[in-house]
Amino acid sequence: MALLNESSRSWRPYEADHDILLRISRRDIVDDEWGSFLTAVCSTLLVVSMVSTFYWVLWKPYSKRRFYEKQGISGPVFRPFIGNLPEIRELHRGVPKLGGQISESPARRVGTELFVFSETYGKISVFEQGSMTRMILADAKLAKDVLLSKAGYYKKSVLTSEVVSAIAGHGSILTAEGGNWKQKNQIMSPAFRHTFLKGLFHQIVERGDDLVTKWQKAINNAADIKQDAAEVAVDLDVPETLLDIIIRTTFGSTSGIEGSDIYAVHDAVNFMTGVVGNRQRGYARLIPGYSFFPTATNINFWIKKRAMVKVLKNIVSARMKVANDLKGSSIIAKAGSRQSSVYGSDVLGMMLEAMNEGNSNMTASQVLDECTVFFLATDSPTSLLLMWSLLLLAQNPDWQQRARSEVQEVLGAEDTPQVDNLANLKLMDMILNETLRLYPPVPAITRDASEVHQLGSVTIAPGTNVIIPMSVLNQSKEIWGQDAHLFKPDRWEVKNLHTNGKNSAADGLNAATAAAATNSVNSFNNFMPFGGGNRICLGRNLARMTVKLLLAMLLRRFSFSVSPSYCHAPGRGGNNLWPKFGVQLLIKNVDNSEVTSTN
Numbered sequence: 001m002a003l004l005n006e007s008s009r010s011w012r013p014y015e016a017d018h019d020i021l022l023r024i025s026r027r028d029i030v031d032d033e034w035g036s037f038l039t040a041v042c043s044t045l046l047v048v049s050m051v052s053t054f055y056w057v058l059w060k061p062y063s064k065r066r067f068y069e070k071q072g073i074s075g076p077v078f079r080p081f082i083g084n085l086p087e088i089r090e091l092h093r094g095v096p097k098l099g100g101q102i103s104e105s106p107a108r109r110v111g112t113e114l115f116v117f118s119e120t121y122g123k124i125s126v127f128e129q130g131s132m133t134r135m136i137l138a139d140a141k142l143a144k145d146v147l148l149s150k151a152g153y154y155k156k157s158v159l160t161s162e163v164v165s166a167i168a169g170h171g172s173i174l175t176a177e178g179g180n181w182k183q184k185n186q187i188m189s190p191a192f193r194h195t196f197l198k199g200l201f202h203q204i205v206e207r208g209d210d211l212v213t214k215w216q217k218a219i220n221n222a223a224d225i226k227q228d229a230a231e232v233a234v235d236l237d238v239p240e241t242l243l244d245i246i247i248r249t250t251f252g253s254t255s256g257i258e259g260s261d262i263y264a265v266h267d268a269v270n271f272m273t274g275v276v277g278n279r280q281r282g283y284a285r286l287i288p289g290y291s292f293f294p295t296a297t298n299i300n301f302w303i304k305k306r307a308m309v310k311v312l313k314n315i316v317s318a319r320m321k322v323a324n325d326l327k328g329s330s331i332i333a334k335a336g337s338r339q340s341s342v343y344g345s346d347v348l349g350m351m352l353e354a355m356n357e358g359n360s361n362m363t364a365s366q367v368l369d370e371c372t373v374f375f376l377a378t379d380s381p382t383s384l385l386l387m388w389s390l391l392l393l394a395q396n397p398d399w400q401q402r403a404r405s406e407v408q409e410v411l412g413a414e415d416t417p418q419v420d421n422l423a424n425l426k427l428m429d430m431i432l433n434e435t436l437r438l439y440p441p442v443p444a445i446t447r448d449a450s451e452v453h454q455l456g457s458v459t460i461a462p463g464t465n466v467i468i469p470m471s472v473l474n475q476s477k478e479i480w481g482q483d484a485h486l487f488k489p490d491r492w493e494v495k496n497l498h499t500n501g502k503n504s505a506a507d508g509l510n511a512a513t514a515a516a517a518t519n520s521v522n523s524f525n526n527f528m529p530f531g532g533g534n535r536i537c538l539g540r541n542l543a544r545m546t547v548k549l550l551l552a553m554l555l556r557r558f559s560f561s562v563s564p565s566y567c568h569a570p571g572r573g574g575n576n577l578w579p580k581f582g583v584q585l586l587i588k589n590v591d592n593s594e595v596t597s598t599n
């Protein structure tokens with residue numbers, strides 16, 4: 001025992017030291033191993049990210065450019081990393097900040113690069129925006145193919161998704177694909193059918209009456225100070241009216257929600273789309289995670305987004321409350337109405353019904369996203385159509401008078417049109433067409449190619465972002481003749497349309513949108529203000545009916561001329577063509593007494 005103790009004593013210290021050494025060295029070894037492991041991981045990551053950066057940012061765009069050049073398609077000089085952003089920025093710098101010629105193509109001021117590149121490098125040209133390869137298709141036939149016969153090879157573009165998802169999450173109707181899009185389209189489409197739109201007629205007339213009353217007051221005030229005409233800010237009054245109409249027709253009369261809240265959402269959506277659009281057109285998009293940097297603009301963006309979501313949540317819960325109250329009410333039960341009709345028959349109602357009663361997998365947050373998207377896609381282009389139409393009629397008094405005479409003839413003694421006589425306003429259709437052609441509210445549509453395929457004589461590589469430049473196509477002398485830049489609504493008279501022997505019985509705008517939805521061959525095919533194919537604008541009939549109705553009401557009461565304070569400067573606002581310094585018109589009362597008495 002003693003020996004054992006002895007010996008134990010003799011080697012215990014050693015054992016202890018050995019233990020410590022073992023422990024130290026184990027820790028060191030582990031640390032060393034971890035260190036080398038981390039170093040290996042970091043260097044691998046570094047190498048992988050360098051290789052993938054090289055591949056995605058340099059090699060991919062370069063090889064795509066070479067691929068297209070070999071097919072005879074050219075563009076501005078290839079630049080790694082930043083692409084042709086410097087050229088694009090230079091072109092935009094050349095656009096005069098103040099004013100412009102009324103006779104020039106307004107859309108040229110917004111999509112300058114689309115005009116210049118397609119004029120310089122041909123109908124099909126390529127350029128890079130950062131590392132994204134973009135192809136301009138200033139060829140009507142190929143553009144149409146992208147939306148129709150070749151639509152299966154394309155998806156909504158990453159650029160569109162970036163804008164939409166920054167404000168409304170992923171997978172809304174504007175950017176959804178496949179089954180997800182189909183389901184949303186099926187849920188919302190009934191709200192845009194003719195019978196439902198007819199039901200909205202009186203709501204639109206009511207809002208139109210408000211605008212007429214407001215402008216009449218302006219005339220009375222002007223008369224008080226001995227002026228024979230009043231100046232009105234069309235760019236302020238029209239969007240206010242249209243926002244009210246479109247939002248109330250798509251979301252119903254949202255009880256408990258202030259008009260100012262609706263306007264705040266509209267404002268927030270415009271601000272946010274503008275921010276993301278500017279990021280895409282500038283260098284900021286090239287900096288990873290830039291949208292998370294706490295810059296003043298980004299902070300403002302987050303604040304506005306939060307406020308917007310709050311208002312939208314209130315709209316949805318107000319509707320749910322009404323629906324729940326109605327569900328419990330005996331009146332509904334007695335009337336034997338469908339339970340689901342309590343949600344309402346507008347877009348919001350359709351979505352809530354699908355979420356609560358239907359077989360869809362729509363969630364509450366998706367309903368909110370769709371609501372946001374409606375603010376994005378609806379009222380601005382519709383306002384712009386009415387605004388630019390009024391400006392063009394003010395600039396072209398002969399057409400203004402012809403349109404007014406038609407309104408007087410169709411309406412007779414009535415102050416407002418009836419649903420059925422809207423179709424008789426043929427000149428109005430022609431005027432709206434011509435406005436959409438010269439001032440396309442959506443100047444370009446983009447798609448990303450998802451597979452390699454043949455488009456005409458060109459082989460398209462996957463990942464190419466294809467631009468359908470409606471603004472350029474609408475100005476093409478080859479399509480529209482030497483006077484393409486002029487406001488000439490009579491080019492839309494059915495007898496003047498080149499129909500390749502397939503005459504269309506429908507009137508101008510209807511035929512144009514119908515042709516866009518089908519593959520029919522006639523000259524309307526070159527006109528796609530509402531897009532085409534499956535993804536054609538869902539609200540096109542609502543927009544057309546609303547603008548036609550309001551224009552008829554306004555022409556009936558007022559005459560318009562351009563105010564000396566108007567400065568012609570169409571410019572980019574979000575993704576649309578906005579009047580940069582507003583649209584100021586002078587208005588006077590029209591004497592309808594003769595018309596009224598003869599009818």
Ligand code: HEM
Pocket residue numbers: 173174175185246250377378379381382385441442445446528529530531532534535536537538539540542543
């Ligand atoms: C003059 C007014 C309008 C114009 C010029 C216009 C134009 C367009 C265009 C060009 C597209 C196709 C975009 C693409 O293919 O990428 C589109 C899509 C769409 N528009 Fe309109 N729009 C107008 C008014 C409206 C209104 C009033 C609503 C609804 C109330 C609406 C709802 C939509 C929706 C939901 C889509 C997406 C359709 C889909 O992808 O399935 N639009 N619009």
